[in-house]
Amino acid sequence: xxxxxxxxxxxxxxxxxxFAVVCAAIFTATDAHxxxxxxxxxxxxxxxxxxxxxxxxxxxxxxxxxxxxxxxxLMTTCFTRIVIVLGFVRQAMGTQNMPPTQIILGLSLFxxxxxxxxxxxxxxxxxxxxYMNEQIDQTAALEKAIAPMRDFMFSQVREEELTLLTxxxxxxxxxxxxxxxxxxxxxxxxxxxxxxxxxxxxxxxIPFLVIDMIVASILMSMGMMMLPPVIISMPFKLLLFVLVxxxxxxxxxxxxxxxx
Numbered sequence: 001x002x003x004x005x006x007x008x009x010x011x012x013x014x015x016x017x018x019f020a021v022v023c024a025a026i027f028t029a030t031d032a033h034x035x036x037x038x039x040x041x042x043x044x045x046x047x048x049x050x051x052x053x054x055x056x057x058x059x060x061x062x063x064x065x066x067x068x069x070x071x072x073x074l075m076t077t078c079f080t081r082i083v084i085v086l087g088f089v090r091q092a093m094g095t096q097n098m099p100p101t102q103i104i105l106g107l108s109l110f111x112x113x114x115x116x117x118x119x120x121x122x123x124x125x126x127x128x129x130x131y132m133n134e135q136i137d138q139t140a141a142l143e144k145a146i147a148p149m150r151d152f153m154f155s156q157v158r159e160e161e162l163t164l165l166t167x168x169x170x171x172x173x174x175x176x177x178x179x180x181x182x183x184x185x186x187x188x189x190x191x192x193x194x195x196x197x198x199x200x201x202x203x204x205x206i207p208f209l210v211i212d213m214i215v216a217s218i219l220m221s222m223g224m225m226m227l228p229p230v231i232i233s234m235p236f237k238l239l240l241f242v243l244v245x246x247x248x249x250x251x252x253x254x255x256x257x258x259x260x
Contacts (some may be wrong), residue, residue: 029230075186076149078115078156080193081200082254083108088201088251092208094230111251117256122148146182153189156258161191198259204250208237 011033060150086104113120123145131141154177164190166174169201174180221226240246 001206042124069237075190076153077112078193078258079108079112079191081257082111082115084194085200085204085250085254088197088204089246093204093241094208094234095238111254115255116152118146119152150177150182150185153185156192157185157189158192158195161188161195164188164191200253200257207240211236211240 027036057115083104085109090099126148127136127141127144130136130144131138136144162180162185165184166180169181171185212229215236216229219227219229219232
């Protein structure tokens with residue numbers, strides 16, 4: 001009980017500190033003007049010049065990008081395949097919520113950063129840093145940032161899915177990768193990732209399914225039909241997974257699947 005209270009205190013402490021900071025900022029807001037300190041204000045003002053309208057639209061655009069950033073991560077990176085395969089591993093072992101969902105998502109996120117590191121490095125060198133140094137404008141930076149992502153998606157997309165989407169969205173058949181719009185490439189890439197992830201999940205399920213069938217047959221032959229086979233087979237699944245170093249095999253296969 002004491003341990004639970006200690007953990008609860010650790011969780012509530014950051015919230016209490018944040019609440020105290022907000023309260024202090026509210027109560028001292030009037031004194032900030034007297035002392036000449038900078039303050040932060042929120043409000044809506046009339047836009048009288050094109051520059052003010054442009055700034056407001058840029059802020060709205062940034063807020064929109066931040067809100068849909070998780071979806072962008074899912075659509076244009078390797079995160080989809082990794083998280084689905086790791087979810088299949090957990091379901092195949094029948095360990096319910098072990099490892100927890102937070103662990104699966106965290107591992108998938110870091111593996112995604114590992115796989116995407118060459119692409120992200122290229123974006124940083126060719127688009128972000130020149131834009132931060134005011135060498136290129138926003139339009140050029142966006143074009144240079146999209147190009148490495150398109151190269152990655154083209155290296156992983158399957159021809160069948162890309163042909164399906166281009167036939168639906170385009171009037172003429174593209175002759176080059178540059179002719180394929182990004183909005184057509186992204187769903188084709190997503191379909192390819194889903195297909196590969198389910199193929200890998202099927203292969204992962206096979207050895208665990210064999211163990212379930214063997215245990216069920218033995219229990220039925222012994223007349224223990226009322227005993228759930230999952231209770232007996234789970235320790236053998238865990239033992240098999242540990243003996244073959246399952247996590248290393250799964251993670252290694254996932255990373256190698258994104259190779260050229």
